[in-house]
Amino acid sequence: ATIKDLTVAGTVQGDNCVGSIVGDATNTNLEGNTSSVDIKAMLDGGYGFGGIVGCYTSNGSDSFAVRTNSYSGKIDRLASNVYYDAGGIVGYSQHHDNSIVNMDNNQFAGASASIKNCDSYCGGVAGYTEQYENSKLTVNSNVNSAEITGTGSSYVGGFLGNSYLYDTNSLQTNSNNFTSEAEITGATTKVGGLVGEFDTYETSTVEAKYNQLSGEITSPNTYVGGLVGYYYCGGYLVTGNACELSYNTNNVSLSGDNNIGGMIGRLDNQAHFSMQATTWTLQVGGRELELS
Secondary structure (H helix, E strand, C coil): EEECCEEEEEEECCCEEECCEEECCCEEEEEEHHHHHHHHECCEEEEEECEEEEEECCCCEEEEEEEECECCCCCCCCCCCCCEEEEECCCEEEECCCCCEEECCCCCCCCCCCEEEECCEEECCCCEEEEECCCCCEEECEEEEEEEECCCEEECCEEEEEEEEECCCCEECCCCEECCEEEECCCCCCEEEEEEEEEEEEECCCEECCECCEEEECCCCEECCCCCEEEEEEEECCCCCCEEEECCCCCCCECCEEECCCEEEEEEEEHHEEEECCCCEEEEEEEEECCC
16 A cells, blocks of 8 residues: 555554554555654553554565655653554554665654653654564664653654664664754653664674764663663674664763663674764863774
8 A cells, every 4th residue: 555645644543553544555656645643542552643644564474665755743642651662654563574664855843743651662663663574674874853752761852763673683873863952851761863773683784884973862760862762782693794874963961870882882792783974073071082
């Protein structure tokens, strides 16, 4: 199915897998859609709230593309409900069996654009992504100018809240723009301008290049990074580098307690990690630091 060039407004409320255009998608392309819909999480413990698509789960070797869409609405909870997996474009995404997923050239921006009171797994493009069995995911050339606030345990990122890669998978997060208007606040741990947490295993690879970050990132606790809050580079069966972060430009303001890094708050298993040609100008605890 292809859904394109729609313009939607209003309010949507639901328990799980709630999106302004599609709640739960499989083998679907969404292109050029514009939404200012406000989304409310009604169920305590609900998951999958996305500005365009609530949830995506692959069904074999299918494809899923969310490209050139724009979301300017608000995602929040009703009363004091706890909710998870919230993204400016896609809330929850799980793909496997040779599936191909593209989340490219989208915008999460506007005067009211925000994700508020998200407990865990909160991101400007996707809240939670999980890959198995030779799947491919691209998160390229997106723009985030919104406010994202995590109130619970962890995993808050400018573009991905959390990304898990098992088996033989690949992820590209290139040429994204976290603008000076953007703001991320995490209540506890694993907060990053690009991704809250990366986890890679076996023969999986991650490439993050040419991203530009200029916003404000705050957490009262641990693992706060200008690019990635917490990075486990576990692609130990890969020949060469499983994890590459190169040619990125960072001018963010960072605030946290422990494990604060201009690039990464904490990096584990760095034997297969590579970074080159990267320059950072940071405001950390009121002091400006320039690194290259």
